[in-house]
Amino acid sequence: MKTILILIITALAAQPSAWAQSDQYKQAMKQAITTMQSRNEQSPIADMQTSANQFERIASAEPKEWLPRYYAGLNYVYLGFMGKDEAAKDKYLDQADVNLKAAETIAPDNDELAVLKAYIAQARMVVDPMNRWQQYGPLFQAGIDKAKSLNPNNPRPYALEGSSLMYTPDQFGGGPTTACPVLKQAVEKFATFKPTSDLSPLWGQKQIEPLMAKCK
Amino acid sequence: MKLIYFLTVYLLLVLTAAAQINLSGRITDTKGHPLPGANVFLQGTYDGANTDSTGTFRFTTSRKDTATLLVSYIGYESYTKKIHTNTTAPFIIQLTEAANELNTVVITAGSFEASDEKRMTMLKPMDIVTTAGANADITATMNLLPGTQRVGEQTGLFVRGGSGEEAKVVIDGMIVQNPYFSSMPDVQSRGRFQPFMFKGTSFSTGGYSAQYGQALSSVLLLNTTDKTQNEGISLSLNLANAGISYDHATDKSSISATGSYGNLKPLFALVHQNIDWTHVPEFGGSSLTYRLQPSKTGLLKFYGMYSDSKLGLNFIDPSNETGKTALQQHNRNFFTTSTYTDNWADGRWLLNAGLSYSFDVDATTYNGIDFGRSSERWQGRAVLTRLLPANNSLLFGAEAHAITMKNTVQGINYVLHDNYGALFIESQTYLGRNLAIQLGLRGEYSSILNRANLAPRLSMAYKTGLYSQVSLAYGQFYQTPDYRYLYLNRSLDFERADHLILNYQIIKNKRTFRAEAFYKNYAQLVREFTGQPGMPTQYDANPYRFPWGRTNNGGHGYAQGFDVFWRDQKTVKGLDYWVSYSYVDTKRLFQQFSVAATPTFISNHNISVITKRYFEKISTNLALTYTLSSGRPYYNPNRLEEGDKGFLADRTPVVNNLSFSASHITRIRKNLVVIYASADNLLNTKNVFTYRFTADGKTRYAVGPQSYRSFFVGGIVMLSKKAKVNVNEL
Structure with missing residues (x-):
């Protein structure tokens, strides 16, 4: 009986169509996202x-x-x-x-x-x-504004705008004084933001951490 | 046990069915070099791999029978092929490079592109405002490019032996009737338009497209921006002018409004004037721009501007007993243009349509006598372009103008009305990526002349290397004669010029070298005969005279020469410099000339050296420009006895100028502030542009610039936290 059970399980597992499409998708995505997250600028x-x-x-x-x-x-x-x-x-x-x-x-x-x-x-x-x-x-700016209006809770437009401002020289309307309030908003939103699925975008929080150091 | 048997068989079947098939192969470019990192996969499946450093790939699939193999690689055309997965032989696939700016030839003969959109540009709008000696004036900057002559006391673009009248300024396809502030005797006028209104500037030194006409030597094509760059209010103040502007943009539309008042009193108090002003120039102006995106692809733009200016001066006039003539001028100018652009069928059909209206009134008096003039122009234009595969395209279009000109000369009113229409067609054909041919034909009709013309245009380019190419342009160009001739003689014909241009250019690593040789033939030029029939014509050197003599189209001439251009943005980090040299040799029989001669606006040699550098630490941009023009012919009545040999045989001295400009950017109470300063003619050279003689020929007057060494300072404040400005936007 044990053999039969093993065979049935194996048979089912081996059948390609038995793999739900979405499972394959999720698995492939998870693997790809993990690989991607292991990369950095270097x-x-x-x-x-x-x-x-x-x-x-x-x-x-x-x-x-x-x-x-x-x-x-x-x-x-x-x-x-x-x-x-x-x-x-x-x-x-x-x-x-x-x-x-x-x-x-x-x-x-x-x-x-x-x-x-x-x-x-x-x-x-x-x-x-x-x-x-x-x-x-x-x-x-249009992209940032649109993202904010589509989902006010999404921290990423704030993170992107804030880091862009941080790297903009003071005299061009950037620098810590203008960047920090935006970055602070991003941090607050990251604290409460719930991604819709485990495949959803997650970047931003880590990226702004070193910038927040300049905001103290 | 039957069940076990059945399951085993089933499992075997399933496993066989899912048996992995190996696919492998190698991806290279057309020369056989491996392409590492190419994406190779079966369309619609998860099966695929990247190529390794040798261009090799290997992956397995469970797909049976047929599948679509797809190969993609950045910068290359994608490759797709239906395959049988039971193929065991490795795939050897060559990808072709996709067309891009570097590997596709572009027709460049006679054109000087200055747009943001293309990477293959040599001049960008930013360059216009950061060039010392150009005072942020578009025309003044163009006058530093190869192929142009600098004519200090006259207004306009003088291109390759052409006069200022032979170049037209075109905004979004519409001819601008009065692109410059009203010309004053012996004073060069600025253009009416600010450089930052435009996203791209394309300056033609000849051989231009069939889309444009009515210019014997050149067109300056200006394309307005699609969106406002600023937000909020900004104020500007300098020695001549105070202005305010407001910009606001929403998702689908944007608006910009400007207003300004100018008075040159503060400047004149500081800088000594060579001109005897009786009413210091005073001007007011406003403009409004509205842009709307009614659909995903459509864009409607409206631009309108109005300006009003007053001035008075006594200018040197040897024909007058006092040696001076008093000029009073009040100019009112209105210009509006609306354009609509759209595209259909994934951008394969493009429409450019426009409607424009302008009027210009010059209330002018010379010694109190009315010499007023006015002009009015309606124009409509539509161009339809069909994009075909492989960069080929076909465009056709039409334009119609209704022009009214009025001129008062010593109490006599002259009026004329001209209906002008044109049809044009142009094709662009690529024979591979290395050879492009553009063929065009333009037909024009003018009601005042009651004549039509047909002008063929041809240009082609061949890529000689990865970074270099040669181009050739040929074309016929017609222009309606100066309207002042038509007041008295309506039987005149179009004037004509034929251009032949050969160009070589190499652009590599932010360095550009370009050389161009040209030959121009002038025909049907208007000649004026002021003497009685059969008697010799008496030459009148007064540049402000009204042409009252008999006229015909018997004039002709030629212009030939070459120019070279070198720009380097690479060698010294942060330093951008360019050098241009133009040579022209030209003679004409036209106007009152009784013999072919080099016209007074020609200098055979023109050199300009432009340098600029941005110093990041002090947020300051510094620029230095040096120009040199060889002497120009002038009329000397004392050489009348020499006959034709003495006509325009004298040359003025060499003109040279060194100018400097600096701009600094800072913040005051969170508001962005830009401060700028410039100095023109640093060496205080006493330049002479031309000479005039008294009627007896005994006294010679020199005509020079408005002022010698001069200074200018000003600043801009952006009253908005959102304000973003580039250090160079001045």
């Missing part, structure tokens, strides 16, 4: 690309899920900060835009996607700030 570009590719593959298999596109886009934003020259950075950000657009068609008016949009604009600006602030500055 990680080689190749590793970041690997993560981006991984999410794009999941996106291809799950055309109804916006999160794989979101994470792929986020990876390309990181790559956009890391690229070796202006042309390379823009190429990564072009791909971030492709993923953002795809995600937006699946989930229109999503606060996290509005944050991503602002993030892309910021990365574009950083490529050549002197000449690009005019074009991308307002786009960045």
Whole structure:
């Protein structure tokens, strides 16, 4: 009888269709997110690309899920900060835009996607700030404002806006005096924010910790 | 036990069905170099892998039969292929590089792009405001570019042997009737538009697109911004002008309003004037911009401005017994343009449409005698572009203008009305990524001339290397003669110029080198005969004269030369400098000339060196500009006996100028403050632009700049916490 039971379990487990689609999705996403979280600014570009590719593959298999596109886009934003020259950075950000657009068609008016949009604009600006602030500055702010209005509890627009202000020189309207109140709001919101699922975006809290040190 | 047997068989079947199939292969570029990090996967499945450092991939799949293999790599065209998963042979796949700014040729002959959107730019709006000696004036900055001549006492753009009348300023496709403040005798006027209104500036030195006409030598294309950059109120104050502006943007729309009052008294108190002002220039102006996004793709822009200015001066006029003529001028100018842009079918169809109205009234008197003039222009324009695969495109469009001009000359009123229409078509064809051809045709009709013309345009470019290319442009260009001739003679024809331009450029690592050679043929130029029929024409050097003589289209001429440009933003960190040199050799038989000669607005050699550097620690931008122009011909009545040989045979001395500007950014009570200062003609050189003679030829007057060494200071305060400004926005 024991043998039969084992065989039944094995048989069921072995059958591909017995794996619920969403389980496979969740597992793949969890694995990809864990890998992504193990990376940082010092990680080689190749590793970041690997993560981006991984999410794009999941996106291809799950055309109804916006999160794989979101994470792929986020990876390309990181790559956009890391690229070796202006042309390379823009190429990564072009791909971030492709993923953002795809995600937006699946989930229109999503606060996290509005944050991503602002993030892309910021990365574009950083490529050549002197000449690009005019074009991308307002786009960045529009994304931040939209995210705040879509979900006032989401801490990420505050974290992104605050860190952007912190890195903006005083005379351009940035610096700790303007950045800290925004960052404080972000910290408060992180304390109460509940992600909708365990696959939901989580970044921001750790990133602003070193900045908060300047706010004392 | 039957059950065990059944289950075992089932399990075997399932396991066989789920048997993993190995897929492997190698991804390279078209030259066979491996592409590491490419994404290789079966569409719609979780099965896939990245390529390793040798471009090799390997993954397993449980998919049976067929699947779609997809390969993507940043900067390359994606690859898809239907495959059989039972294929055991490794896949060898070559990806083609996607078209981008670096690997695709762009037609550059005769055009100087200055836009934000493209990376392959040489001049950006920011450059206009940070250039010393240009005083944040668009035209003044363009005059530092290769292919231009600096003509200190006249207004406009003088391009490759062309006069200021031969260049047109175009905003969002609409011709601007009066782009400059009213011209005064011997004083260069500024442009009416602020550089930061525009997201991109494209300056053509010839051979320009069939989309534009009515300019024998050049068009300056200005495209307004799509959104306001600021939010809130800002105040500005300088030695000449006080202004206020307000910007506000919402999700779908934005508005900008400005108002200003100017009076040059404070400046003139500080800087000695070479001009005898009787009414120091005084002006007031306002503008309103409204932008609305009615749909996801559409954008409606409205821009309107009104300005009013008054001035009076006594200018040197040797033809007058006192040697001076008193000028009084009151100018009122109104300009409005509305444009609508939209696209359909995923951007494959693009529409640019616009409507514009302007009027300009100059109440002018010379020694109390009425020389008033006015102009009015309605224009409409629509351009439809069809984008085709592989960067190819086809555009066609139409424009219509209704123009009314009035001129009073010593009590006589001249009026004329012209209906002008044009149709144009242009195609852009890429033969691979290395060769592009643009073919255009423009047809025009003018009711006052009652004539039509047909002008072909051609330009092409070939990529000679990763960073370099050669371009060629050819075209015919027509322009309605100066309206002052048409008051008296309506049988005149269009004037014509033919351009041939060859260009080489290499852009690498933030360094640009560019060389251009050109030949221009002028035909059907208007000639004026002031003498009795059969008698020699008496040359009148007075530049403000009204052309009362008989006229025909018998004039002609040529201009040839080359220019070189070098810009380097790389060698010294933070330092941006560029050098340009232009050479032109030209002769014309036109206006009152009885023999072909080099016109008075021509200097054969023009050199400019522009440097600027931003010092981050002190938040200050410093800029230095040096310009040199060789002497220009002037009319000397004492050489009349020499006949044709003595005509415009003299040259003025070399003109040179060193100027400096600085801007500093700071915060006062949380408000952003920008302070700027500039000095023009640091060396206090006594430049001479031209000479004028008394009627007897005995006395010579020098015409020079409005002032020699001069200074200017000012500042801007942004009364808003949200205000964001770049240090260079001045």
